Amino acid sequence: MSVLYSENPVMFKNNPLGFIASVILIAAFGLGIIILLIWFLKTKSLKLTVTDRDIVLEKGLLSKEHSEINIDSIRTIRVSQSFFNRMFGVGKIEIFTAGDNPELVATGMPEPNRVRELVKHRSTETQ
DSSP states (O other): OOEEEEEOOOSTTTOHHHHHHHHHHHHHTSHHHHHHHHHHHHHHTEEEEEESSEEEEEEOSSSOEEEEEEGGGOOEEEEEOOHHHHHHTEEEEEEESSSSSOSEEEEEEESHHHHHHHHHHHHHHHO
16 A cells, blocks of 8 residues: 655745734734734644555544545545635545535645645545
């Protein structure tokens, strides 16, 4: 099983104005350090991995939650990007298998269209 994509959400590219505001708050009150630390821990607590057979979303730092979906069972992948998200190459990935609600949602992921193309390519190979 080879890993094709394995990323955590990014901080600056996902919300550049929030990052700059946090840095300004460091100089003003020191509060920015706490904000950046919490934000950093949130980004490191989420990881999306695409292998040649599965997509795995891992959540948590101390306690872990794994969600795994076989690529063959994926019906739709939705990638949402605002104008600034497109400029910085990040976005929200929603993966649907059955029903109207997404099975996996990963926000702030780098290169979201690459994930969509990898899954699309893998699912056409198996057919």
